[in-house]
Each structure stands twice: as C-alpha cells, then as structure tokens.
Amino acid sequence: MATLPQAQKRLPNGQILTYGRLTWTNIEKPGPDDIAFLSDNYPFHPLDLEDCLSRIQRPKIDEYEDYLFLVLHFPVYNKTARVTTPSQVAIFIGEDYLITIHSGNLKTLVRFFKECNASETTRQQNMGRSSGFLLYAVLDRLVDYCYPILNKIGANVEDVEDRVFSQDSRRTVQELSVLRRDIIAYRRIIRPQIGVIASLEQRERPFLKEDLEAYFGDIADHIGEIWDALEDYKEVIDGLNDTNNTLTSYRINDVMRILTVISVIMMPLTLISGIYGMNLRWLPVADSVYGFAAVVGFMLVIAGSMLLYFRRHGFL
DSSP states (O other), X not given: OOOHHHHHHTOTTXXXXXXXXXXXXXXXXXXXXHHHHHHHHSOOOHHHHHHHTOSOOOOEEEEOSSOXXXXXXXXXXXXXXXXXXXXXXXXXXXXXXEEEEEOSOOHHHHHHHHHHHHXXXXXXXXXXXXXXXXXXXXXXXXXXXXXXXXXXXXXXXXXXXXXHTSSOHHHHHHHHHHHHHHHHHHHHHHHHHHHHHHHHHHOOOGGGOSOOHHHHHHHHHHHHHHHHHHHHXXXXXXXXXXXXXXXXXXXXXXXXXXXXXXXXXXXXXXXXXXXXXTOOTTSTTSSSTTHHHHHHHHHHHHHHHHHHHHHHTTOO
C-alpha cells in the first residue's frame, strides 16, 4: 500500500485520515484516478470498483473474505422539484480501514469527516475502537440525517390536512399530489436499506473484531421507525385524498343542484316569453295597456312558487 503522503497525492478527490492503525479514506465525486488508486492498493473486486462510479446501483451488501462492500442510499431533499431524491454512498470496510465514496451532497457525512479531522477527541471517540465501530458512527450520522426530512414531511401532511377543508380545491389537489410523490420517493429510498442493515446486525465478521450487534440493531430500529412513519404518512395522504375527492364531488353536486334549480325555473318563464314574443293578438292581455306588467307579474308568481316549492323540499 502507498504511504500516506503518496496516497494523498494520488487521490485528487479524496482525503485520508489515520488514527492509530485505522485509516478512513473519504472520496467525494470519485473519478478514474481515485478508482485506480483503490485498485492498486486494496484487494477489491473490479465490479465493486465499477459500482462506485455508477449512480444507479441498488442498495446491497457484498461480503468477501477480508472486507465488505456496501452500497446505500440516503435522502436529500430537492427544494426546486419539491421531492426527496436518493444520494448514493459506497463503503468498503476491512480490518483496519474504512473507505466512503459519495457525491458530496450528504452534508452530514462531509461534516463528520471534517470533525474527525479537526478534533482529536472526536477521532478518539469514533476511530479509537475498530473499523466496525467507525462504520456504525458513519451510518448513525446518516440515518439521523433522515429525520429532519421526515419531520418536514410530517409538517407538510398537517398543513395539507388543514387545506383539504378550505375552498381552494385546486391548490389542495396540487399539494396532495406533490406530497404523495415525495412520500413515495422517500419510501423507495428507505425500503431497500432495511435488508442491508439487518444483514449487518445478524451476522458477525471476524475481520471486524468487535461484536457490534447492539449498535447495528439500534440503526435497524431507526430505519424501521422511519419506514413505519412513512407508512403512516402514506395512509394519511391516501385518506386525505379520498376526503378531498368526496368534498370536491359534494361541491360539484351542490353547484349542479343550484344550476338545475335555476334551469327548471327558467324553463316556464322562457316558454311564456317565447309565446308572447309571437305578437299574436288573441293572446290574453296582449292588447291591454297593462299587458306587459300582467305577464311579468305572472312570471314572477311562477318563479316565486317554484322557489318556494324547491325550498320546502330541500333543494335550496
């Protein structure tokens, strides 16, 4: 393996941090030179290295004799599109090293590496035990990073719940659709992680040296909690969507009822005005000076009678 200064020169997009026997290599936006360095200095499978440059890998865990390769996705909220998108992080872990490869938009991971680099105490707490414990610390930070986005979805659900009973149905439908898409996108990110984290919890690896079942179990519990919350939000949104559809149908029916009543009232009035519009002299009061007033009065009586009828029978 290359020495630390030489390795740093050959990693244009990466940084190397060493504490004791443990080395943490963090690579942001990996390029061919970074992958070539890993290929020259570690016994990684070529397909694993190829996966590090791909952005469409499904979350997985590949186990080898002396190292693990993990691909995980974590949520990043896109404010422009108003949807949660996945950000991939690839992880190699062996007996005395941890390598994280990502695009750089997982701010909590970038911040954690900087904290370890800047603080002796933070390095000792997270890198002073084993590579497995450092992996737990990294995953714990990334999973905790999921909660602010989850809480934002919860706040949006409460907001759209209030909107459902407002009169702005068009805006409500739009907000429901956007929020539903966001929840579905988040669920797609979290669901494949459940099996990967469960695999870390259930199996022991000799090269990790330390029994971390309780620690990875804690992360699995957090992932399960996030999944359960997303399931609840999905059910709430589906229920609100049904409620909104019911309210919209009721409002439409209410408007149609009013329009129908108006149409029914206008039908006899239109008939009378059409008959008297033919200018036939034998029509009642056609030649009278008060003919117009009499016809209008008769039409008003008919309209009033029909309005009274509709009101008594609950149409108005």
